[in-house]
Structure formats: structure tokens, C-alpha cells
Amino acid sequence: MxxxxxxxxxxxxxxxxxxxxxxxxxxxxxxxxxxxxxxxIRIRIQRMEEANAAAAANNYLLENTEYVGLSAWERIQKVVRQMADQASLESHYEKASIAIAQGENETALYHINECLALVDESSEAYEELKMKQGCLLALLEDYEQAQTVFDEVLRRAPGNADAWLLQAQLLLQKGDVTAAMEHLRRYISCAEETADQLSVMAQLCYGAGEYADALIYGEQALAMAADDAAYGELFRCMGYAALLSGDDRAEKYLTSAIERLxxxxxxxxxxxxxxxxxxxxxxxxxxxxxxxxxxxxxxxxxxxxxxxxxxxxxxxxxxxxxxxxxxxxxxxxxxxxxxxxxxxxxxxxxxxxx
CATH class of the missing domain: 1.25.40.10 (Tetratricopeptide repeat domain)
Known part of the structure; x- marks a missing residue:
């Protein structure tokens, strides 16, 4: 032989x-x-189909439109009762909510704009309506106008974590990585620091090409997580970040991703x-x-x-x-x-x- x-x-x-x-x-x-x-490589952030501005905007709308969950619009009800034109505002808001739930973004934007015309800029409802306006503009691919809207929200409410995140997504899509990373850091400073939030941050850093930061935030997320069994997507992200940055931990992370996915x-x-x-x-x-x-x-x-x-x-x-x-x-x-x-x-x- x-x-x-x-x-x-x-x-x-x-x-x-x-x-x-x-x-x-x-x-x-x-x-x-x-x-x-x-x-x-497509990094799928938890609860998002894709890591892009449109997906982030859609995610925000679905989570913050109560009609989607078959509940009333209690969030602005207190303000509406104080409005002289209560019926008209309520009608437009409900129509916008129904349109959002049905994916009719142009119709939803029309009704949100009508709501904005009826509320005072100092009212509680104004910030929420501007957030929805910005998200709908992003979904309709009017990114420049959406950015302008989120800029206004952040001037009024610099503690609005969702606005920092959505604006960061738009900046990433535009290719302005430096500004996007600054917005992401502001987002994480405003948001509740949980394992899920840090996991999202890690994956967004990966998308921005900031591989070292992706690994840092990923490790922080894993250290905070009670059970990392559900973090296959994070391990995938960390594996690719380590691979592209020449980090010796790449194989370990990829193996962890394979085990979970x-x-x-x-x-x-x-x-x-x-x-x-x-x-x-x-x-x-x-x-x-x-x-x-x-x-x-x-x-x-x-x-x-x-x-x-x-x-x-x-x-x-x-x-x-x-x-x-x-x-x-x-x-x-x-x-x-x-x-x-x-x-x-x-x-x-x-x-x-x-």
C-alpha cells in the first residue's frame, strides 16, 4: 500500500x-x-429586518403606533382633550395610525402633517408627531427631509434616544461615518444600557466599519446578558468584525454564532x-x-x-x-x-x- x-x-x-x-x-x-x-454581509439587528434607515424607521413606527397593537391612542389623548379642534386632530391621528399599520406610508404622512398643522409646537404631542413624520419620510426615501426633521427633534429634546439612533442610521446610509458614530454614542448615553441596547450598538458599529468598537460593545453586551443563547446575531457580527480587523478571537466568535444559529x-x-x-x-x-x-x-x-x-x-x-x-x-x-x-x-x- x-x-x-x-x-x-x-x-x-x-x-x-x-x-x-x-x-x-x-x-x-x-x-x-x-x-x-x-x-x-447582512447584519440583522434584533427586531429589525435589515440594519438600515428604512428598517429602523419602520421599527420605530410599529413600536410607537398603538393602533398596531389594537389599542387606543392614549399617548396624546390628554393633549387632544385640550384642543379646540379635538375631533379633527383625533380623526387625522387615527387615520394615520391605521395607514401605518397597513403600510400605507404616503397616506400616513399626509395625516401626520395634518396633525402637526393642528397642534401647538409646545404641546406634548408635537415631538411624537415629528418623530413619526421623520420615520415616514425615511420610509418614502426622502432622507434629506427626514434628517432635517430629526435635527429639529434633537434640538428640542436632546435626550430623545430614538432620534439619535434614527439619525445615525440616516448618516450611515449617507456615508458620513464620523457623524454617525457620534450620534450612536449619544444614543447609547441616552438609552437604558441593557444587553440588547449594547448588542444593537455593536452591530451598528460593525455596519459603520468601526470593528474595534463593535467588539468592545459586543463584549459588554455579553457580560451583561443573563443568557447569551439568544445572541447568535451578535456573535455573527463580532466574528466578522474580528475577522476583518485581524483579531485572534474571530474563530471563537464564529463558532459561537454557528452553535446558536x-x-x-x-x-x-x-x-x-x-x-x-x-x-x-x-x-x-x-x-x-x-x-x-x-x-x-x-x-x-x-x-x-x-x-x-x-x-x-x-x-x-x-x-x-x-x-x-x-x-x-x-x-x-x-x-x-x-x-x-x-x-x-x-x-x-x-x-x-x-
Missing amino acids: QTAVNERKTATPGIHAIWIRVAAGLLAAALVATLLLSNA ADTDPELFYYRGVLRLAREDYEEALVDFDAAIGLGYGTALAYYNRGVCYLTLEDYERLLADMQKVVELNEDEELTQIAQQLIAELTVGSEQES
């Missing part, structure tokens, strides 16, 4: 001769992977596999790439990196299959060229053996 193995190794000298080229290709693949990660995200397995491949733990990396591909993450990078594992483990038949898949997908010119070279070397080795 050992003789057969030695003959097989001798028959494929070209494979090992191009190992340096493969390693160079792996570095290129890692760079591409990092770019893909920074541009494409089960088989919902193949990219978690893929990036943990990249880390294991980088430290030359080929068998463990292979397990992760198998899981990622099995769960649907069938990118050229995934097949290429799994192929690198097969190469180091001298499983040339599976190596050939994965390189053929890389060529078939043809997602990256450099990877395709390396895969073609490997296929050629394998073919020559096979012909020599036969």
Missing part, C-alpha cells in the same frame, strides 16, 4: 511544484473574500474554514467548507479553498472535481487560471501514471 502511495506522489510532481502559486492564489482569494465580506448561515462555516485553512488545520477547514457548500454557499472561492485542502491532504480526485467547478463557475479570473493550471497538472500526472 505504501508503495502505491509513493508511486501516486511521484506521478504528480507538478502539483506540488506549483504550491507556491496556489498559496499566492489563496492570498488573492482571501483578499476577495474580505472584500465580499465587507460589502455583502444552527444551519441558517453557510457563510459562517465558510469564513471559519478560511481561518482554519490559514493556520493550516486542513482537516477541520475541510469540514467547514463541506458544510458551507452543502448549505448552498457554492461560490468559486468555496470550491477553490476546499480544493486547497484536498491538495494538502493528497486527495487528487476530489481536488480535480473542485477545480473543475471553479472553472465552470468562472467568478474570478485569477482563481480560474490557477484552477486550470491545477487541472492540467493533474491530467498530466494521471496520463503518466496510466
